[in-house]
Amino acid sequence: MASEAGKTFQRFAVFGESSSSGTEMNNKNFSKLCRDCGIMDGKTVTSTDVDIVFSKVKAKNARTITFQQFQEAMKELGQKRFKDKKPDEALENIYKLMEGKDPATTGVTKATTVGGVSRLTDTSKYTGSHKERFDESGKGKGIAGREEATDNSGYVSGYKGAGTYDEKNSK
Numbered sequence: 282m283a284s285e286a287g288k289t290f291q292r293f294a295v296f297g298e299s300s301s302s303g304t305e306m307n308n309k310n311f312s313k314l315c316r317d318c319g320i321m322d323g324k325t326v327t328s329t330d331v332d333i334v335f336s337k338v339k340a341k342n343a344r345t346i347t348f349q350q351f352q353e354a355m356k357e358l359g360q361k362r363f364k365d366k367k368p369d370e371a372l373e374n375i376y377k378l379m380e381g382k383d384p385a386t387t388g389v390t391k392a393t394t395v396g397g398v399s400r401l402t403d404t405s406k407y408t409g410s411h412k413e414r415f416d417e418s419g420k421g422k423g424i425a426g427r428e429e430a431t432d433n434s435g436y437v438s439g440y441k442g443a444g445t446y447d448e449k450n451s452k
Contacts, residue, residue, distance in 0.1 A: 289314070289379045290351055296384040305345035308335050310384075315358070318379045326362045334358055 291303035293314040359371035404419040436443040
């Protein structure tokens with residue numbers, strides 16, 4: 282059962298963290314795991330309880346917890362969630378709740394395409410200087426599309442003898 286919990290721990294640890302290796306989990310992802318797996322029910326286990334348990338099990342100056350600390354946190358939350366059961370049974374029930382769960386992305390904000398919004402966000406219909414900011418696929422060019430390249434040579438623009446000062450005065 283703990284191996285399944287380890288897999289769930291790793292999936293939630295890397296969720297939203299591109300640099301994470303999956304060995305440590307931050308408070309945001311720990312809260313998400315508790316919410317998505319049904320450990321946090323809003324009555325016996327609230328978000329405040331989850332935050333307090335996370336702070337209890339982590340090291341004093343750390344921001345993340347390891348899998349061993351995660352197991353300690355699950356023991357505490359299990360005793361709180363399943364008060365009428367023994368600590369071992371409560372931990373088993375917590376692991377059953379976590380079994381095979383992935384981080385959910387339901388309820389995530391999506392771009393709206395209502396009425397005029399799709400017309401305004403279609404880069405192929407842009408004109409004038411705004412058209413230069415996007416390539417054919419509609420992807421932005423970044424700073425290259427926003428700024429004109431400035432000439433920092435020290436010469437006035439349009440000066441035909443630009444760059445000839447050194448040639449004339451080096452003799």
